[in-house]
Amino acid sequence: MLVVQNLHARVGDKDILKGVNLEIPEGEIHVVMGPNGVGKSTMGHVLLGHKSYEQTAGRIILDGTDITDFDTAQRAKAGLFLAFQYPVSIPGLRVSEYLRNLYCLRHNVQVGVAEFRKIVREKLDMLNIDRSALSRYLNDGFSGGEMKRLEMLQLALIKPKVAILDEIDSGVDVDAQKTVAEVITRLRETDGTSFVIITHYQRLLNFVKPDKVHVVLDGRVTRSGDMSLVQALEREGYDWVRQMGETASASASL
Ligand SMILES: Nc1ncnc2c1ncn2[C@@H]1O[C@H](COP(=O)(O)OP(=O)(O)OP(=O)(O)O)[C@@H](O)[C@H]1O
Ligand SMILES: [Mg+2]
Numbered sequence: 001m002l003v004v005q006n007l008h009a010r011v012g013d014k015d016i017l018k019g020v021n022l023e024i025p026e027g028e029i030h031v032v033m034g035p036n037g038v039g040k041s042t043m044g045h046v047l048l049g050h051k052s053y054e055q056t057a058g059r060i061i062l063d064g065t066d067i068t069d070f071d072t073a074q075r076a077k078a079g080l081f082l083a084f085q086y087p088v089s090i091p092g093l094r095v096s097e098y099l100r101n102l103y104c105l106r107h108n109v110q111v112g113v114a115e116f117r118k119i120v121r122e123k124l125d126m127l128n129i130d131r132s133a134l135s136r137y138l139n140d141g142f143s144g145g146e147m148k149r150l151e152m153l154q155l156a157l158i159k160p161k162v163a164i165l166d167e168i169d170s171g172v173d174v175d176a177q178k179t180v181a182e183v184i185t186r187l188r189e190t191d192g193t194s195f196v197i198i199t200h201y202q203r204l205l206n207f208v209k210p211d212k213v214h215v216v217l218d219g220r221v222t223r224s225g226d227m228s229l230v231q232a233l234e235r236e237g238y239d240w241v242r243q244m245g246e247t248a249s250a251s252a253s254l
Helices: 040-047 072-078 095-107 113-126 131-135 144-158 174-191 203-207 227-236 238-252
Strands: 002-011 014-024 029-033 054-062 080-083 090-094 162-166 194-198 212-217 220-225
Touching (some): 014 040, 014 194, 014 220, 029 227, 040 162, 040 194, 080 144, 090 095, 095 113, 095 144, 113 144, 144 162, 144 174, 162 174, 174 203, 212 238, 220 227, 220 238, 227 238
Parallel strands (some): 029 194, 080 162
Antiparallel strands (some): 002 014, 002 054, 212 220
16 A cells, blocks of 8 residues: 655755645555646656655655655665656666566566576567567667557566556557556456556546546645546546636635
């Protein structure tokens, strides 16, 4: 279970997160939606302890352990995972080496090159990733959809406790969307993995059934509900939530 309490963060002198509260119980799938630039990706980065962001308040608790003061590697080892909206390319770092290091860190084992290839092959086939990808440099020259598939490969290998998937459904074809949904559903069922799925689109949500939907506006979660909230957003747009927020605070102040 991931608990996020009153999370505030800034870049330079710009406040981006202004009090995010979330509770993601084990095995639940939560969706985070919201207009461009409201802080969804920033939330993912801050939860993983990215150094570019300064956390100014709040606590992050994973399965009862307060990980607020953990660095990124410690958070990953504890079971947090972030699939990037914009995966970073690292020329010079081979995909196979990168994945093997992640695997060893997370599972606290030492696995040799040959053994790791066996582990990774079945997952490559499932995700329809060409085996030659292993000997290429990380995300270097990969297409947009290929990079997203590599993020999913990491997810399948690492088996985190909580996975934050930032726009994993953007730029991937319809077949890959179904595979993404299959990986999510399987991990949830076999390992009790919890998911925070950041998305702009309803499509993926037809394949994975979310337990809760949250709307982020201006650096905090302003509304939560079930799938009917997604349908209402498709119909009405975000102004509808903004107005509701104002109405709610107006009536609260009466
Ligand atoms: N490293 C940074 N330096 C400067 N500004 C930043 C940085 N990271 C984020 N921001 C700003 O913080 C705001 C929130 O950005 P963020 O990427 O979290 O938005 P988002 O909700 O994920 O949007 P989108 O739906 O477009 O992906 C934006 O105005 C962005 O320009
Ligand atoms: Mg984003």
